[in-house]
Amino acid sequence: xxxxxxxxxxxxxxxxxxxxxxxxxxxxxxxxxxxxxxxxxxxxxxxxxxxxxxxxxxxxxxxxxxxxxxxxxxxxxxxxxxxxxxxxxxxxxxxxxxxxxxxxxxxxxxxxxxxxxxxxxxxxxxxxxxxxxxxxxxxxxxxxxxxxxxxxxxxxxxxxxxxxxxxxxxxxxxxxxxxxxxxxxxxxxxxxxxxxxxxxxxxxxxxxxxxxxxxxxxxxxxxxxxxxxxxxxxxxxxxxxxxxxxxxxxxxxxxxxxxxxxxxxxxxxxxxxxxxxxxxxxxxxxxxxxxxxxxxxxxxxxxxxxxxxxxxxxxxxxxxxxxxxxxxxxxxxxxxxxxxxxxxxxxxxxxxxxxxxxxxxxxxxxxxxxxxxxxxxxxxxxxxxxxxxxxxxxxxxxxxxxxxxxxxxxxxxxxxxxxxxxxxxxxxxxxxxxxxxxxxxxxxxxxxxxxxxxxxxx
Ligand code: URP
Ligand code: ZN
Ligand code: ZN
Numbered sequence: 467x468x469x470x471x472x473x474x475x476x477x478x479x480x481x482x483x484x485x486x487x488x489x490x491x492x493x494x495x496x497x498x499x500x501x502x503x504x505x506x507x508x509x510x511x512x513x514x515x516x517x518x519x520x521x522x523x524x525x526x527x528x529x530x531x532x533x534x535x536x537x538x539x540x541x542x543x544x545x546x547x548x549x550x551x552x553x554x555x556x557x558x559x560x561x562x563x564x565x566x567x568x569x570x571x572x573x574x575x576x577x578x579x580x581x582x583x584x585x586x587x588x589x590x591x592x593x594x595x596x597x598x599x600x601x602x603x604x605x606x607x608x609x610x611x612x613x614x615x616x617x618x619x620x621x622x623x624x625x626x627x628x629x630x631x632x633x634x635x636x637x638x639x640x641x642x643x644x645x646x647x648x649x650x651x652x653x654x655x656x657x658x659x660x661x662x663x664x665x666x667x668x669x670x671x672x673x674x675x676x677x678x679x680x681x682x683x684x685x686x687x688x689x690x691x692x693x694x695x696x697x698x699x700x701x702x703x704x705x706x707x708x709x710x711x712x713x714x715x716x717x718x719x720x721x722x723x724x725x726x727x728x729x730x731x732x733x734x735x736x737x738x739x740x741x742x743x744x745x746x747x748x749x750x751x752x753x754x755x756x757x758x759x760x761x762x763x764x765x766x767x768x769x770x771x772x773x774x775x776x777x778x779x780x781x782x783x784x785x786x787x788x789x790x791x792x793x794x795x796x797x798x799x800x801x802x803x804x805x806x807x808x809x810x811x812x813x814x815x816x817x818x819x820x821x822x823x824x825x826x827x828x829x830x831x832x833x834x835x836x837x838x839x840x841x842x843x844x845x846x847x848x849x850x851x852x853x854x855x856x857x858x859x860x861x862x863x864x865x866x867x868x869x870x871x872x873x874x875x876x877x878x879x880x881x882x883x884x885x886x887x888x889x890x891x892x893x894x895x896x897x898x899x900x901x902x903x904x905x906x907x908x909x910x911x912x913x914x915x916x917x918x919x920x921x922x923x924x
Pocket of ligand 1: 526648749750751752778780799800801
């Protein structure tokens, strides 16, 4: 089957031109002026941007966490396609005392047969020991899982110590993988949480006050130092603040390359939300920060110190958030965003002239594909690449609301926000997956993506 996209403006991380795109089967066959193809379905993209499908490398679907499960599963993860994200990378969590294989099988059990969009896995190592060490190579070589997540926080649940971190880094480096990190100081946070609780300070605001900027800055510097010592390709997830960004900048100054992502909410929302009665909606870790941090994050994107804008999509229903109504430390941490990352960044970044449309493509698709071993198969519109393509109308206005979104969560962190720029059509491997809100693929169309070894370079 072939598909011909005509009259659109094709944008990659490097180019911007009026062109037609011919798709045959799952791949891009040709890009050029006035293309013709007998029997092809024609889509008129006049007035629209033709962009690579988004890649969100930080989502948590159906994840057991803080006594419950994140409310979007592999099926409702379809919401990503509505908003132009064609591939996500989800996190497997090793159970302490058990193997990586055991965790992989459990995640595969929930995922298999349920995907609409394409998906890959990061492996979170929460217990690095001699047995785990042996499995690192197996994950990379046999499973195509080439990135290993570590938590420097969530003490008593997911956190590993520096001894384990260095050991994991050495093993991952040897076999061609990357170590990625939730970089906040778990001991400091644990101390502050207990202090606030003992003082009867239990509202969501104290979630924020238990994770001051220094907890993230310190851990980010420490992680960069350990990565420098071991030489492992390194990536910091959900970087939120100036102090942590300075750790990345300091690493660059000494000739080290540490890659980093921020998330859409840290660019657009700030900590004043924690003072609201419904502040639990924005309880996530790290927490939202200050306006001065937002300014630094936009600058970090522009300067290339931050290569990726992800979501850390980890939604919980309001009834789940209410588990912490009497104690902020019991509120499941996480926030819904998988559906609106692309439209939010386009509206607030491109349309408000903070970033170019090429930079938009770079941070939402091309860099995630390059960093995580999927390029040029994914992350660009190039001859032979997967035909993961979106058509975006840069002028259409719309309003975000829990009443209209497709995520399985009963609130929106952006309720009532008006955006300019809407994803009209999402094509995944040559199939129109969603068009004007209508889903045209079936459950099970999505594939697991095995990834290549990673260099830590772009
Ligand atoms: O609050 C968050 N970020 N929840 C998901 C787990 C994590 O730390 O990424
Ligand atoms: Zn995290
Ligand atoms: Zn996360």
